[in-house]
Amino acid sequence: MRSRRLVVSAAVIAAGVGFVPGGTAQAAGPSADGAHGVTSSKELLRTAANAFTFSSPADRSVLKTPPAAGNRAAAAPQASGTAAGADLKIGLSGTAGSARTIDLKSEITSSLGTPLTVVIDWGDGTSGSEVATGSGTVTSHHTYAEVGSYTVRATVYGPDGAAGVSATNEMPFLTPGSEFTPHSPTRLLDTRDGTGAAQVPAWGEARVKVAGNSGIPADVAAVVLNVTVTNTRAAGHVRAYAGGTERPTTSNVNYAAGDSVPNLVIVPVGKNGYVNLYNSGEQGVDLIADVTGYFTRSSANGYTPTDPTRFVDTREGLGTSRGMVPGQSQFGVQITGTRGVPAGARAVALNVTVTNPRAAGHLTVFPSGQAAPNTSSVNFGGGQTIANAVIVPVGADGRINVRNGGWDPADVIVDVVGYYSPDSVSAYIPVRPKRDLDTRDPAQWPSGQLKAGRYIYSTFGEENTTATAMVLNTTVTNTGGAGHLTVSPDPNALWQYENKTHTPPVAPNSSTLNWTAGKTVPNLVQASLGANGIVDFFNRSGNGIDLVIDVFGVYDRN
Numbered sequence: 044m045r046s047r048r049l050v051v052s053a054a055v056i057a058a059g060v061g062f063v064p065g066g067t068a069q070a071a072g073p074s075a076d077g078a079h080g081v082t083s084s085k086e087l088l089r090t091a092a093n094a095f096t097f098s099s100p101a102d103r104s105v106l107k108t109p110p111a112a113g114n115r116a117a118a119a120p121q122a123s124g125t126a127a128g129a130d131l132k133i134g135l136s137g138t139a140g141s142a143r144t145i146d147l148k149s150e151i152t153s154s155l156g157t158p159l160t161v162v163i164d165w166g167d168g169t170s171g172s173e174v175a176t177g178s179g180t181v182t183s184h185h186t187y188a189e190v191g192s193y194t195v196r197a198t199v200y201g202p203d204g205a206a207g208v209s210a211t212n213e214m215p216f217l218t219p220g221s222e223f224t225p226h227s228p229t230r231l232l233d234t235r236d237g238t239g240a241a242q243v244p245a246w247g248e249a250r251v252k253v254a255g256n257s258g259i260p261a262d263v264a265a266v267v268l269n270v271t272v273t274n275t276r277a278a279g280h281v282r283a284y285a286g287g288t289e290r291p292t293t294s295n296v297n298y299a300a301g302d303s304v305p306n307l308v309i310v311p312v313g314k315n316g317y318v319n320l321y322n323s324g325e326q327g328v329d330l331i332a333d334v335t336g337y338f339t340r341s342s343a344n345g346y347t348p349t350d351p352t353r354f355v356d357t358r359e360g361l362g363t364s365r366g367m368v369p370g371q372s373q374f375g376v377q378i379t380g381t382r383g384v385p386a387g388a389r390a391v392a393l394n395v396t397v398t399n400p401r402a403a404g405h406l407t408v409f410p411s412g413q414a415a416p417n418t419s420s421v422n423f424g425g426g427q428t429i430a431n432a433v434i435v436p437v438g439a440d441g442r443i444n445v446r447n448g449g450w451d452p453a454d455v456i457v458d459v460v461g462y463y464s465p466d467s468v469s470a471y472i473p474v475r476p477k478r479d480l481d482t483r484d485p486a487q488w489p490s491g492q493l494k495a496g497r498y499i500y501s502t503f504g505e506e507n508t509t510a511t512a513m514v515l516n517t518t519v520t521n522t523g524g525a526g527h528l529t530v531s532p533d534p535n536a537l538w539q540y541e542n543k544t545h546t547p548p549v550a551p552n553s554s555t556l557n558w559t560a561g562k563t564v565p566n567l568v569q570a571s572l573g574a575n576g577i578v579d580f581f582n583r584s585g586n587g588i589d590l591v592i593d594v595f596g597v598y599d600r601n
Contacts, residue, residue: 085507095216156202157175191341223338243327304565345469346463352383354457406419502537515568517590531573
C-alpha cells in the first residue's frame with residue numbers, strides 16, 4: 044500500500060522562528076508515526092489521459108482490391124467488403140496513456156486467409172507493423188516526440204501483401220500533454236474598476252475570458268493566472284476551475300476579513316474559453332487576475348523542475364545589492380546561464396517572498412527589457428512576511444526584474460523551482476482538482492496536526508517513473524505561531540523507508556509559504572518529484588500546523 048508518513052525532526056525548532064530560513068538547513072529525523080494513502084501521479088495521468096479517446100469505426104475503412112487478370116488499370120478504392128466477395132475491414136480506437144503516448148486498437152474483420160499484416164502510419168513521419176492471424180484485435184503503442192494533433196492511418200493487408208486485398212482507415216489523435224508559452228504579464232480581470240466583471244458577491248463567481256483574449260489562442264488548454272482577492276469583509280476562499288465544468292471542492296486562495304491575498308493558479312480553460320473564479324464566502328470580494336502564460340497542445344516549451352534554489356536574498360546581498368528594496372524601485376536578476384538554468388530558458392518558475400516591509404504594497408515580477416506592467420505578483424501588508432509562486436517570462440538577456448510597487452522599503456527573497464524551454468521534455472496535463480490530504484480530517488490523517496519540526500513525505504510519483512513534477516496547492520491553517528513550509532524532493536526511495544534504512548532528508552534553504560499565528564495561508568507549489576518520486580513537506584516552525592494539499596496537475600516526460 045502506498046503511504047505518506049509523518050517523520051520526527053532530529054532538531055528542536057525554537058518557538059517564534061518564522062520566515063525564510065537563513066544559512067543553516069534543518070535536519071529531519073528517521074522515525075515515522077503515521078501513514079496516509081496518497082494520490083498516485085500514475086492514477087491521475089491515466090484518468091486524465093483516458094478522456095483523450097478517439098475512434099473511427101470499421102465501416103469507414105476503404106477496401107482496395109487488385110485488378111482482375113489482364114486488366115492493367117489500378118484498383119479503385121471502394122467500400123469494404125464489396126469486391127469479389129472479399130471481406131476485410133479495420134476499425135480504429137486510440138486512447139492516450141500519458142502526455143505523448145497512444146494505445147491503438149485495430150479491430151480487424153477478415154474472411155481471408157492468414158497471415159495478415161497491419162501497417163500503421165502514426166502521422167509524425169514514423170510507422171510500424173503488426174501481424175494478425177485473422178479477425179480480432181491488434182494492440183499497438185506509440186510515443187510521439189512532440190505534443191500535438193496527428194492523423195493515425197492503419198492499413199491491413201491480406202495474405203498476398205501489397206499485391207493483394209487491403210483495407211485502410213484513419214482517425215485524428217490529440218495528445219493530452221500541453222506545453223507552455225510565456226505571456227507578458229497582463230491584467231484580464233479587476234472587479235474594482237469593472238475590467239472583466241463586477242465585484243463578486245457572496246457565493247458568486249466571476250467568469251474570466253481567456254481564449255482569444257489578449258493574444259491568447261482559441262485552442263488554449265490551461266492558463267497561468269495570478270489571482271488576488273481584496274476588499275474582503277469576512278473569511279472565505281476562492282476556487283478556480285474550467286468554465287462549463289462542475290465546481291470542485293478544492294481551494295486556491297484563502298482569505299480572512301481585511302486581507303489582500305494573492306496566489307498563482309494553473310487552471311484548465313473550459314471549452315467555452317472561460318475560467319471561473321468562485322467566491323466561497325459570506326461577503327462580496329474584489330478579484331484581480333493577471334496572466335503570465337498559457338498551455339496549448341502544440342509544441343512550445345516543456346518544463347524542467349529543479350531542486351528549490353535561492354537566487355536572491357536582499358537581507359544577505361545574494362543576487363543583488365544588500366539592503367531593503369526602496370519603494371517605487373526595482374532590481375534585475377540574471378536567471379539563464381547560471382545555477383542550472385540554461386541559456387535557452389524562455390520562462391522561470393519562482394517562489395517570491397517579501398519580508399520586513401515597512402508598509403503595505405506589492406511586488407511585480409516581469410521580464411527585463413520592458414516597462415513594469417500594471418500587474419502584481421505578491422501583495423503584502425506592513426510587517427507581513429508572505430510568499431507567492433510566480434511564473435514569469437525571461438527577457439532576451441536572460442534576466443527578470445522585481446519591482447517594489449509600495450512606497451516603503453521591503454526585503455525580497457527569490458527561489459527558483461524550475462524553468463520552461465524548447466529543450467525541456469515534460470509536458471503538462473491538468474487533472475480534475477482533487478483534495479489529497481487534510482490533517483484536520485481524522486479519517487484521512489489520524490495523527491492530528493503536523494507537529495513542529497516534522498515532515499510528511501508523499502509518494503506521488505513512486506509508481507510512475509515518467510512523472511517529473513506535481514502542481515499542488517498547499518494551505519497551512521490553525522497556526523500557533525510564525526513559521527514557514529518547505530517543499531522539496533526526498534533523496535530516499537520508498538523501499539528505504541519501508542526497510543527503515545533511509546537517510547534523514549535535509550530541508551533546503553528555501554521556503555514555499557510563510558505564516559504568522561492564527562493565519563490561513565495558501566501557495567501554489569510546482570513540486571519536483573526528484574529521482575525517487577517522493578515529495579517532502581517540512582513544518583519549519585515551533586508550533587503544530589494543519590496542512591491541506593490539493594492536486595491540480597502533473598508534468599510528465601512520456
